[in-house]
Amino acid sequence: MAGEPVNVNEFEELARQVLPKISYDFFSGGAEDQHTLKQNIEAFRRITIRPRILVDVSKIDMSTIILGHKTSAPIIVAPTSSHQLAHPEGEVATARGAAACNVIMGVAFTSTCTMEEVASSCKAVRFIQTFAFKREITANMVQRAERNGFRAIILTADTPRLGRKEADIKNKMIAPPFKNFEGLISTVAVSDKGSNVEAYAAETLDPSFCWKDIAWLKSITKLPILIKGVLTGEDATKAIEAGVAGIIVSNHGARQLDYTPATISALEEVVHAVQVKVPVLFDGGIRRGTDIFKALALGAKAVLIGRPVIYGLAAKGETGVKQVIEMLKNELEQTMALAGCRTVDDITRSHVNTETERMECRM
Numbered sequence: 227m228a229g230e231p232v233n234v235n236e237f238e239e240l241a242r243q244v245l246p247k248i249s250y251d252f253f254s255g256g257a258e259d260q261h262t263l264k265q266n267i268e269a270f271r272r273i274t275i276r277p278r279i280l281v282d283v284s285k286i287d288m289s290t291i292i293l294g295h296k297t298s299a300p301i302i303v304a305p306t307s308s309h310q311l312a313h314p315e316g317e318v319a320t321a322r323g324a325a326a327c328n329v330i331m332g333v334a335f336t337s338t339c340t341m342e343e344v345a346s347s348c349k350a351v352r353f354i355q356t357f358a359f360k361r362e363i364t365a366n367m368v369q370r371a372e373r374n375g376f377r378a379i380i381l382t383a384d385t386p387r388l389g390r391k392e393a394d395i396k397n398k399m400i401a402p403p404f405k406n407f408e409g410l411i412s413t414v415a416v417s418d419k420g421s422n423v424e425a426y427a428a429e430t431l432d433p434s435f436c437w438k439d440i441a442w443l444k445s446i447t448k449l450p451i452l453i454k455g456v457l458t459g460e461d462a463t464k465a466i467e468a469g470v471a472g473i474i475v476s477n478h479g480a481r482q483l484d485y486t487p488a489t490i491s492a493l494e495e496v497v498h499a500v501q502v503k504v505p506v507l508f509d510g511g512i513r514r515g516t517d518i519f520k521a522l523a524l525g526a527k528a529v530l531i532g533r534p535v536i537y538g539l540a541a542k543g544e545t546g547v548k549q550v551i552e553m554l555k556n557e558l559e560q561t562m563a564l565a566g567c568r569t570v571d572d573i574t575r576s577h578v579n580t581e582t583e584r585m586e587c588r589m
């Protein structure tokens with residue numbers, strides 16, 4: 227590619243050029259047939275925007291408030307693991323990039339820098355992400371998150387076991403050391419059968435964790451809990467009953483169960499079930515400012531960005547993370563101006579058409 231990247235897809239190409247194949251495959255891959263992986267992106271293309279003209283758009287304000295935290299735009303860095311496989315400075319560089327853009331940083335417990343290192347590296351508002359780990363691991367995570375000024379817990383609930391990413395199995399992907407586990411698990415899992423990331427997950431996860439156990443998690447922390455991995459109205463209702471502070475519509479970047487719907491196709495069902503009782507956040511396949519606009523129009527309060535941030539990190543470290551977030555912010559600002567929306571609250575359901583509406587027009 228000649229010249230500087232002009233959109234986040236070009237950052238993926240840069241990342242592919244600099245990363246060893248095994249790492250690029252790990253970051254970019256999805257589960258099994260990777261059907262949902264493609265759909266997460268394709269489904270956005272099937273939604274059209276209904277712009278309004280002759281609105282005063284001389285000033286655009288993208289700022290919003292998420293769980294009480296003011297951010298410059300409805301963008302959050304998604305919690306993703308293993309950033310040192312992308313860049314030696316790992317999650318510290320990512321968090322600094324997020325801080326420079328004044329957006330919230332999601333930190334995975336399976337990070338390669340410790341949560342303490344990330345916490346002391348910058349002033350970004352940080353949320354810690356956990357899985358349904360065995361209880362002693364979760365209790366340790368909660369204590370450390372509170373001590374280190376994390377502002378919320380993201381409980382990723384779509385991972386009672388790890389999805390099958392076949393590229394990782396073929397490549398015999400070796401997980402980097404997940405430093406947050408030091409002293410918590412006795413052995414570093416190894417497997418000669420394929421990806422050892424799977425063996426790692428099997429050793430740490432508690433697949434019996436279910437809805438009633440959220441009460442236990444709530445009993446050991448004062449931090450608000452966001453539940454990540456909701457794809458149906460039924461589960462959204464259960465999440466509200468369990469008393470979560472927010473819901474993240476996500477299929478884990480299509481890395482868990484293949485043939486789940488593209489997340490943008492599942493968003494409205496969840497939004498309807500939630501009835502504005504808690505904020506609904508969204509991730510999966512966001513590559514353009516127009517994608518963010520569409521997710522907001524369908525009811526999301528903010529979006530999480532996974533792979534593009536990792537690609538920025540791989541290509542240019544902290545600067546790359548910053549550039550990726552800035553690009554998405556600039557594109558969202560442009561979209562809002564051209565669609566006649568001055569603030570994020572001006573973006574409504576009537577600013578998009580989905581396939582459902584287009585079918586109705588034809589009938």
Ligand SMILES: Cc1cc2nc3c(=O)[nH]c(=O)nc-3n(C[C@H](O)[C@H](O)[C@H](O)COP(=O)(O)O)c2cc1C
Nearest residue numbers: 253304305306307334382478479509510511532533
């Ligand atoms: C390499 C990689 C690692 C991930 N690790 C985690 C993780 O540790 N915890 C988690 O909840 N989600 C994880 N995710 C999922 C992201 O949080 C997010 O849901 C997803 O990346 C969004 O889709 P996108 O990559 O298309 O933006 C990971 C995703 C990728 C690509």
Ligand SMILES: CCCCC(=O)C(=O)O
Nearest residue numbers: 307336423426427478481
């Ligand atoms: C045990 C690491 C889990 C990372 C993860 O969630 C993913 O790769 O999707």
